[in-house]
Amino acid sequence: MPTATADHIEIRVESAFQIEERLNSAVKDLQALAVRAGTHGILVTRLEPGHFRVSLSDQVPFGVTRESTF
Template sequence: MNTATVEHREIRVASACQIEDRLNSAVEDLQAIATRTRTHGILVTRLNPGHYRVSLSDQVPFGLTREHTH
């Protein structure tokens, strides 16, 4: 999947109990940015165990969040 990204957050967690809170926080941050332009959705990519990237993406319609495994 080739994706152009504008803004992103890198998330690294040491335990599974941290994943949901950290990802939700990153998604909320990027939702605020996406709302201003209304041109990008949010793509969550698992890069490795405990390592994620949450990005604004022009490949995801505004208002949607999609997951992708790298």
């Protein structure tokens, strides 16, 4: 189930086939925010198995999405 704040969305999944769908949805939602600001990219971080954070990041160039592990 996703939880969200203004600058990130946390996702927890219980099966592998939910990962892609939920991550893509979260990235799409944050892309809309990133376009308005024009200064942040998107960072996808795997916090633990089945738990991800998708966030706006000033460490990622605008227009870019990167993956990281915590």
